[in-house]
Amino acid sequence: MLPNVKEFIRPETVQEAYALLEKNRKATVLLAGGTIVSQMRSSNIETIVDLRKTGLDKIVQKPDEIAAGAMVTAEQFRQDRLIADRYGDFFYDSFGLIGNWQLRNMITLGGSIAPRLGWSDITTCLMTVGASLLVYGQDDYQTLCIGDYFQIPSSERPIITHIILPDEDWRYAFYRFARSAFDIATLNMGIAMKLNDRRIVSSRIVCGSRPMFPARMESVEESLVDLNFDEQTPGIVRSLVYDNFSGGSNMIASSEYRNHLASVLAERAVKKIGEIIL
Amino acid sequence: MKITINVNGKTHVVKIESAEMLLDTLRRLGYKSVHRSCDSASCSSCTVLLDGNPVLSCCVFSATADGRFVETVEGLGSGEELHPIQKAFLEEGASQCGYCIPSLIMTTKALLAVEPDPTESEIREMLVGNICRCTGYEAQTRAVKKASRYLRGDEE
Amino acid sequence: MRINFRLNGETITTEIEDSMRALDLLREDLGLTGTKEGCGEGECGACTIIVDGNAVNSCLMLAAELDGTSVETIEGLTGSDGKMHPVQRSFIDKGAVQCGFCIPGMIMSAKSLLDKNDSPSKEEIEAALEGNLCRCTGYVRIIEAVEDAASIIREDRK
């Protein structure tokens, strides 16, 4: 409940929305899908700026990339033809594990990334496919990677307008572990690999819900470069991930358990990629 | 602020507070089938269809429903006649305390609109958010299957 | 339109429709259902309320006309401690209440009389209550009740 909201504004452009945000950041909240804002209990918030009319709810093919508006819902993204053409079942399956139908109809891509939720499966999946963010702020539009976006101090943070998905021919797999079917992930793991024949050219190993914000395990990725992908690879990744994991404990699980889960899920993800190519 | 929403075909022009939730607005308008239970997007007792899609009204700001179409279980059936989904739920004993039922029926309606003949696993997947504490889900799964047969005309 | 008036000691500001009767405002908008509608044309007195000290038929008044006035209804008579007004007490004691539908209006007429005159003659009581029809009691006990209430009020004032 936001007890002190006095204004609900529905700007029609991102510029307008940003100007409204800049007027008083402390007392303003941007509204996307509503699932996070509705749970806020802040009495500081006096203005809600609804982004629904800003036209950010489309997915379009651009040269060399796909741009998905920040207001695109998880279900919309999951069912989208362009996305299916580009990524096959990757998003359909992995987003299908998120929340439930009702929630997927509400939660948006931008709204999942912006609050910096550690457990967001969406963020992990998007990082896995190498998504970057198109943002609008005081420096006009710019493209940032997800990690860099959060380097900007929150007092100056721009508005995420689009998620930019590069055109590339990689292999992807995503696994999550949760205590029950409708629960946030205890840990999630996305792995992408670029292969030249069987040689691993490059990879992304993204671990989320650690319980901290998803991060790439760069040391693991480096160790994999130029390795030949074979039956041993999943096991190798498993032990690399086990050794390089950094995470924490909370009421859902201990750091030790997560460390273990991360290595197991990583192994399974690599196995799945292997199933595609081997 | 004032919004215009269409609920079950009836247009309401209603004054709301800026941060009001659709759940509260609908209950205030008399749509008491929309139930508050967890109030944190975790149980789906407040599910309504917004422009045909099931959403959780406990986290939809009423202001964002301006100009849109809402469906609740009050809009189903006509007079004494139950909607086939309601009929199936009643017959299969899918409703015990009944608190989760209106939202489950609406989610089922949306499901059967996109998938008229769902498998058991599709039913479970698509309705996973609808928490029921009484029935243990088995009777509900039977009811959804029966409702799909009713709607397809496979069973009278 | 917006009106502002005192109702049983509290300030009320409310939005009303032009054609709304005072009776409807009280019963429907404000939930004060003590005031009854018997005939809707000023014949029975069941809707009697006191406006600026005068008993009037709220069915013949527009809500708008309450603007700026001070209004008393039956709900204002019982104290927040549940203690009844002497008129109410006497109506019960003297058996003046049967079906009770006319009673709120009757009591308001009686109160308006007793506010101005704490020693009314029987004739004065009859005159003050002539606009309040009662179908159950035959009036005898009602007159007695008002006399009784008057004596209690006089006693209290001593």
Place this chain on the structure above:
Amino acid sequence: MTPLAEEKIREFNVVKKNTDKVDGKALVSGKPVYTDDFDARDELQVKLVRSPHAHATIKSIDASEALKIPGVVAVLTSDDLPRVCFTRAGQGYPEPSPYDTFVLDRRVRYVGEPVAIVAAETEKAATAAVKAVKVEYELLKAVLSMDDAMKPSAPTIHPEEEASGIFDAERNIAAHFEMEIGETEKILKDCDVTISRTYHANTQLHAMLEPHVSRSYLDPNNRLVIVSSTQVPFHARRILSRIFNIPISSIRVIKPRIGGGFGGKQALHTEQYVAAVTLATRRPARLIFTREEVSMATNIRHEMQYEVKIGASKDGKIRAISMDGVSNTGAYGEHALTTLMVSGSKTLPLYNKVEAVRFSGNVVYTNLPPAGAFRGYGAPQGLFALDCIVDELATELGLDPLTVKEMNSIREGESSPIFKLMGEGREGVEQIVRSCKLQECIDRGKELIGWEKRSKGMLPDSRRAKGYGCAIAMQGSGIAKIDMGAATIKMNEDGSFNLLIGATDIGTGSDTALAQIAAEVLHVTVDKIIVYSSDTDFTPFDTGAYASSTTYVSGNAVKAAAEKVRMQILQGASEILEEPLPNLELTLAEVHSKETGKTISYSDICTQLFYTFNQRQIGATGSFVGEESPIPFMATFAEVEVDMETGQIDLKKLVSVADCGTPINPVQALGQLEGGTMQGIGWALFENVMYSQTGRMLTTDFFTYKVPTRMDYGELICELAESYEPTGPYGAKSIAEIGIDSPIPAIANALYDATGIRLREAPFKSEKLLFEILSREV
């Protein structure tokens, strides 16, 4: 042939048929039926100021800032309320629970305990006022575990002198019980095999979907009316009368439809606060709990730990059992003694062939949320220990666990001395098991799970292990000689009947089952029975919906009332038709003469008796108290797969077959079994209550407390094995609770079967299981 036997073979007209729930149409149509669905004018919104501390005394409360908030009407503290000690528990009277509670006290004993009541014109104002009330606390050392409660260093949680009925307040023991039959220790020493284990069942939240809610107002005659989502309207009335010192005649409690209870609404949770506001302000008031309040500040299940010893001869014959327990009742002793006793009395008689049996336990206070009634009521905690140790014993003996359970368990016509020794809060009653289809339950369950053909061990993917487990369970049907139910039936001139019952349908379908019983006796279709439950002004007394009592106790009461009405109908017909009674019989909604063939419809009989002939009302009240508490039995089988790399537990299949006598309404009876089973599955695998280090419950929402969803289990098969209970209405026993008893032991046994790891603390967590697997591998 005895009359009972005659009834047994008769074909039923209405009973044992799946009629639609009498309230079903309203429920599936989303009609306003629940307490919060009714709008009232001028109603104050009530909120409670709650303690952030687990144990503290209140030095001062300053409400001045709160009262300045526009719309705030009243802030009530303990100074404004009568200091009357009571128990919130709604159960038989005199209550076996200690009087240790005040509406508001100057001491708080758990995080979330109310310290002040706020009433305002709007919810918003009330919420703001709650924040604005300043409370100064003096912190006390808190007891946050059962282990700490009885330590000499532990602070005393209930030092107040007004309290009564506490077993040993100084040592924080709310209740204590012990009993022994035979010389247990001696026989245990004498057995071929004796093992001793400790089992720990953690607490569980009811998580009913409708939050606790009540409304109150003064009726035109200044009587206090409470509309409440309660399982126990008559107990609520009695307790409110005590707290506020107003006569029972000045209180009316109305129960509309209830959005789930499971025992969670078997105590006063909201009623006392709205009543206090209404009595103070003379205005209507409403209090609906948030989900957080429902979780942390109503009741939870009693956490229990049992140390069990069991001894047997080599051939598997169990000779002696000893159970020694400790139960955590939290801050208040609601249902403290009775849940402890039930964990013995509704489990140990299963193994009635023992030579000696001992049961003892302490129920301790802690500074955690108060425990209370919850489906199963101690039995599942006890059964977890008892069933698992029998399973472990079998392993120890190298026997099949199910064989051991079968050969040692109770059968039809047998008895147990425990029935007499352990009742609920006092002595029980002697009884023999008149109906028992436990063996049939086991046999059918084995068939459904594929017990004989089961294969265990690692699956071909070499990471998942499969296993099977079974458990057998019993419950009761109401509390003998304590639970009383009554019903009133009156006839209308169209041949319909009003059935007024004090029993509370909380979603169980009891209104429907009771209507079916009435319809069966009266020879009418169910639509002729208009059910009304419950309203203390209109419906006769009933102890309420708990202890699996409604079908058996209230059902017998309905049957008794209906039988009187049936007699009156025959009498009326005899007068009108001028035929002697023996000539007459009931056919569908008619009385028929076997001699002359004359027939008269119910409608004609009643119309004549109302308007023209020997004028009178046909109507009667019947009541019933059980002389015994017939036992439903059940066998449960679980098939699990464990992911040996993550510890993830996948319940592939669960089968429960229960004997509830005649299922009055099979669909509803099955629904009780399925629903109870799902709650048991949830408790076994997902429902994990956690506290912070200061005793604050962390799992107060469905985001953190995982109620199972429809994706969280594989196949669930529930079936009924029909028997005929001679003392039950049309042979019926109860079915409401038993489903929850067995999933924990059945799954525990299956996990052992799959992994060789015995988990003795429920719920079973993947993390724990994985580390057990890893440590074993090391």
Place this chain on the structure above:
Amino acid sequence: MTFKLMIPNTEGELQQELMDDEARILAGGTDLMVQMRSGKVAPTRVVSIKKLERLKEISDLGERIRIGAAVTYSELQRSHILQEKSPILLKAIRQIGSLQIRNRGTAVGNIANASPAGDAVLAMVLSEARVEIMGPKGERHESIESFIIGPGRTTLSTGEYIRAVVIEKTDDWQSLFIKVGQRNAMCISVASIGVLRKGKEVRLAFGSVAPVVVRAHKAERFFTREGIDGTKLGEFVERCVESISPIDDVRASSWYRRQVVRGELMKIFGHPDVGGTDVT
């Protein structure tokens, strides 16, 4: 009933509001509210005169008394001028409705409403009342008898309103007001009779026995000219009855009404101290 309610602050505004055929003035509301509720009239615009303080005045003009349009019956009853100078009007008002009605109803409203049964109208007819009318063309005055032209009909035209009524002081006349009804309180009369007498002069008026309240001018002249001694009484009464034209309605038949008037007049004028006592 749905309408727009106007509450003008000045008489100028009032006139503006009245430039509409569908507008009706609301004074006490005791008639208009009933008519609107029953659907007999359905104005789209109702104009309240509650804020026009000048219409609430009662003023002493020497020989005459001026009564503002918003003055209620209760205020008239409490007015010392009226109490001293117009006993006939007070007697008539005493017959009107109930306390609640008198607390709201106005004498001018009674004129505007032009009811043949208007008790106050009857008293004002006897008091040679002149109606002060304000309208778009300015102020005009008209005698009450010519102003009321039929049941519910007056000579008011669009935009006009009654500002006040001016009555003669009649304290030096003997006065009598008789109302024949079915019960004592709160009724509309079957017939009503008002009499003023000063020596050989007499004024007579009847209510509820003709489309409008009527003065028996011919009979009055006969009385002054001939007196009513001996056989003259009968002739006088017949001349009175000639002036009325009663109808059959729910309350009484035409025949009964004539008989009532006849009988009452015989009683009044047959008495030795004719008209001298107040029989009401």
